[in-house]
Structure formats: C-alpha cells, structure tokens
Amino acid sequence: MKESEIIIVNDIPSQVYYSIIKESVLYAIISLPFTVNRMNINSLEHRIENIAKGKIAEKLFKYYCEINSIPADFNTTTTPFYKVDKRDFILNGYE
DSSP states (O other), rough: OOGGGGGOOOOOHHHHHHHHHHHHHHHHHGGGGGSTTTTTTOOOHHHHHHHHHHHHHHHHHHHHHHHHTTBBOOOOTTTOSOOOOOSSSSTTBBO
C-alpha cells in the first residue's frame, strides 16, 4: 500500500466512533461461525478481533463518504452476516 492510498479521518465524534466499534464487535461475534478462517487464526479472540477490525475500517470509510458527500452505495451490496460478502460498495457504477 502506498502513502497516497491511505485516508485519514480526523475529528470523528466520540459517539459515532464508539457506535462503529460496538456494531463492528457485535457483528464479528455473531458472524464468526459463518466466516471463513482464511488466515488460519486458531484463537477465537484473535479471529473476532480481525473481523471487527475489517468492519471498523468499512464503517469508517462509509462515514468518510457520507461526510464528504461521496455518493458510494453501500446498501445495494449489503449481505446478511451468514452469507458470503461479494462487494463492499458501488461508486459511479463500479464495484
């Protein structure tokens, strides 16, 4: 990853940040039995942490798009926690 590919989001209100954390951890716990262990992590705690970090990153990017009026569509690509994720979002017709 290049430095130019990194997005830094500052000044996220605490209540928004904590909500993102809570939702991500709850998602990680409930989706754990349905998530493929591609990284061969044996510890349940580490797998939950890994899933939660991915969801936190997704939700922070969604928040960034919303506050910057970037018309990314996250709803069309949403799948239930027990199904395989295929896409994260659509922007200008691209997945």
